[in-house]
Amino acid sequence: MTRETQYEVEQFLYRQAEILAERDWQAWLDLFTPEGIYWMPADPAHTSDEGVPSIFREDRWLMLTRTRRLENPKAWSQSPQNRTSTLVGNVAVLSDDGLTITSRARFHTVEQRMYEMRYFAGRYEHSLVRTEGGLRIQRQRVDLLSYDAPIEFVLQFWL
Amino acid sequence: MRRAARVEAYRGFVFVSLSAEGPSLYDFLGGGRAAFDDMCDRAPDGEVEVVATCFRVVQRSNWKLFLENQLDALHPSITHISPAKAASEVEREYEAQTGVAAPDYYKYFSALAVPLSRWDSLEARGFEHGHCLLGGYLGLRPQDRDTLEYEAIMATRYGAEAAEEILSRDVHHMLIYPCLSVQPALAQLRAVRPLGPDKTLTELWHFRLKGAPEPIYRRSLAYFNLINSPSTMVNADDLTNFWRCQQGLESDGGDWVSFHRNAGQEITADGVTRSNTGLSEMPMRHMFRAWSIYMDRPER
Numbered sequence: 140m141t142r143e144t145q146y147e148v149e150q151f152l153y154r155q156a157e158i159l160a161e162r163d164w165q166a167w168l169d170l171f172t173p174e175g176i177y178w179m180p181a182d183p184a185h186t187s188d189e190g191v192p193s194i195f196r197e198d199r200w201l202m203l204t205r206t207r208r209l210e211n212p213k214a215w216s217q218s219p220q221n222r223t224s225t226l227v228g229n230v231a232v233l234s235d236d237g238l239t240i241t242s243r244a245r246f247h248t249v250e251q252r253m254y255e256m257r258y259f260a261g262r263y264e265h266s267l268v269r270t271e272g273g274l275r276i277q278r279q280r281v282d283l284l285s286y287d288a289p290i291e292f293v294l295q296f297w298l
Numbered sequence: 299m300r301r302a303a304r305v306e307a308y309r310g311f312v313f314v315s316l317s318a319e320g321p322s323l324y325d326f327l328g329g330g331r332a333a334f335d336d337m338c339d340r341a342p343d344g345e346v347e348v349v350a351t352c353f354r355v356v357q358r359s360n361w362k363l364f365l366e367n368q369l370d371a372l373h374p375s376i377t378h379i380s381p382a383k384a385a386s387e388v389e390r391e392y393e394a395q396t397g398v399a400a401p402d403y404y405k406y407f408s409a410l411a412v413p414l415s416r417w418d419s420l421e422a423r424g425f426e427h428g429h430c431l432l433g434g435y436l437g438l439r440p441q442d443r444d445t446l447e448y449e450a451i452m453a454t455r456y457g458a459e460a461a462e463e464i465l466s467r468d469v470h471h472m473l474i475y476p477c478l479s480v481q482p483a484l485a486q487l488r489a490v491r492p493l494g495p496d497k498t499l500t501e502l503w504h505f506r507l508k509g510a511p512e513p514i515y516r517r518s519l520a521y522f523n524l525i526n527s528p529s530t531m532v533n534a535d536d537l538t539n540f541w542r543c544q545q546g547l548e549s550d551g552g553d554w555v556s557f558h559r560n561a562g563q564e565i566t567a568d569g570v571t572r573s574n575t576g577l578s579e580m581p582m583r584h585m586f587r588a589w590s591i592y593m594d595r596p597e598r
Contacts, residue, residue, distance in 0.1 A: 181527075192349060195527075200400070204385050207387060207388065208383075215377065216535045216539075217380075290528045291357075292358075292538065292541075293530055293534050
C-alpha cells in the first residue's frame, strides 16, 4: 500500500462525508458505480446482504428513489430538513490490486432533527474501484454501533 | 417482573395474560384469529418461522395514534405521497433504461398513491374485543413464475379449492386490540408497547412461510427492509405526523377529536361490524368502544 493510495482513499471518504453534510444528492449517487450498493446490516454477524434483513440495502435505483422523496416538499418529516455532520477517521487501506481498493474507517455523525441533536457512530468498509472519473463505490458496508437499539423518528438518509 | 397468570398459544404465537380471569386466548382473539390463520395457512406446511431480527422503533406519541393510523385508508395517499411519487417515477425510468420492469417491491411505495376511490372500495371489519381489519389493496397475487410455482405447491398440499380460498384472502392489516398489528399476506407483525402517555415502542417482526419457495420469502423480506426497517421512507412521515398530532392533543386546542367519518353507516351482524367504505372511521370508533369497556365505562 502506497502513501498515495492512503491519501486518495482518505480524500474520497472526506468528500463523501461533505456530500452528505451538503445534501448534494446527485453527487452522492455519482459516488457509486452503476452496480454500487450501500449496505447497513441489521446484525454485524451478517457477512452478506443477500436474503437477510438490513437497516439499509440500497442499489442506485433505491437511492435515487430516496433522494427524490427527500426533495419532495410533501415529505412531511423533512420540514425542517434533517442535517448531518460526519467526521471520518482511522482510515486503513486493507488491499489494493490496482483496480479495486478495500478500506476501513470509523465515522461519527451528529444529526440535527428539528431542534434536537443525536449521535451515530460506527465503521465503514468500502470497496472502491478505479474508474476514468476517479474512485467509485462498488460496495459500502456501514456497521452502526447502535444497530440493535430502538430508534426514534428513523433514519431519513444514509450515514 | 410479574409472573404471568396464564400462558396460551394460537398457531404457534404465544400470549400471556397477567390476569388469572378473563376469556381464553381462543375466545379473546375471536375474529382476530384470522390474522394468524391467514398467515400460517399461506405456508404450505401450515406454520411460520420467525426471522430473528427485530427492528425497534420509538414513536413520540400515544399508542392509540399508531393503531388508528394502521386502518386509516385516507392518509396513505397524502402522508406517503413523497415515496409513492418517487417510486412511480423511478419505476418508469427503470423500465425505460433497462428494458425490464422494475422489481415488484416498488409497488409497496407506489401503490400508496392509488386514487381515493380504490381505498373507498375496501372494507373494514370490526370484531369483538376491539380487533379490526382493513381489506388489502396491494394485489399480491402476480402471475409470475415464482408465484405460480408457490400456488402449485399450495394446491398440492391443501387441494385446489382450499388453496384458492387461502390465496384469495385479501387482508391488509388485522389489529389484535390493543397490542398487535399483523399483515398476514406479507407475514409482518408489529407489537405495540406503550412506554408512557406520549411514547410508544413498536417491535417489528417478519416471518418465513414454512415450505414456501425462497422467492416468496423475499417478498416479505423486501417489505420488512423497505417499509418496516429503521430506514423506512414510509413510516418516516407517519412518525412525524403522530408526534404533531400528539402536540395538538396536548395543547388547549380542544377537548374532542372527531371520529365521525361515515358514522352510523356500518352494519353489525353476527358479531362482525362492516364499514360501508374503506375510508370510514369505523375502526377507530370500534377500538374506542372496546377501550371504554376496558376502562369500565358504559358502552356508547
